[in-house]
Amino acid sequence: MINLPGVPAPLGRVIEMLSSLPGIGPKTAMRLGLNLLSRPASDAAQLSEALTVLHEQVGFCNVCGCFAEQGRCQFCDDVRRETNIVCVVEQPVDVLMMERGHVYRGHYHVLHGRLSPIDGIGPEQLNLQALDGRIAAGAVDELILASSATVDGEATAHYLANRYQANCYQTNRDQASRDQASSMKISRIARGVPEGGELEYLDEHTLSRAVEQRISWQGSV
Secondary structure (H helix, E strand, O other), X not given: XXXXXXXXXXXXXXXXXXXXXXXXXXXXXXXXXXXXXXOOHHHXXXXXXXXXXXXXXXXXXXXXXXXXXXXXXXXXXXXXXXXXXEEEEOOHHHHHHHHOOOOOOEEEEEOOOOOEHHHOEOHHHOOOHHHHHHHHOOOOOEEEEOOOOOHHHHHHHHHHHHHHOHHHOOOOOOHHHHHHHHHOEEEEOOOOOOOOOOHHHOOHHHHHHHHHOOOOOOOOO
């Protein structure tokens, strides 16, 4: 427990718990703890109840791995979405970010991590068996790899592309599954100049990727 002179033990415990959260340092944790103490006790009780309910009622979708309250998430249950297109992301929060664009209307698959040999994270630690099953079922026409642009994210994308190409697909699968893997399109989300960005502020890697992934001009004649 954090030992802060003049701070009562219960408040110190709250500060210690808050400072363990990502992005919250000791000073911010102190401010948050003091703010909670200054509020009515009913506010703290409501926060405690919300945290309890969070673990009791929120889990992960048994199909794609995204946030879900009861077995399946809202995206897998949405009959208006394109079931034959699956976008692979690293974490459930990535799904929420994708949805902010209001463009993608397919389904998702969450890996719950990315390959990182340094951290001891290999394919066995990722949510891949469920993805194997979805592809083997023949329901996926396009697999969109939307892992991050980090070194580990790129390595994860390369691994997935190789894993699901026909010549790398497991030999113990039946012929229909191998045919599905062969016909399935595998794509990678584009990288490059952000909307409203200026070239002088871009790093060389981003600018190089933007040139490599250039597209034909679709303006009207």
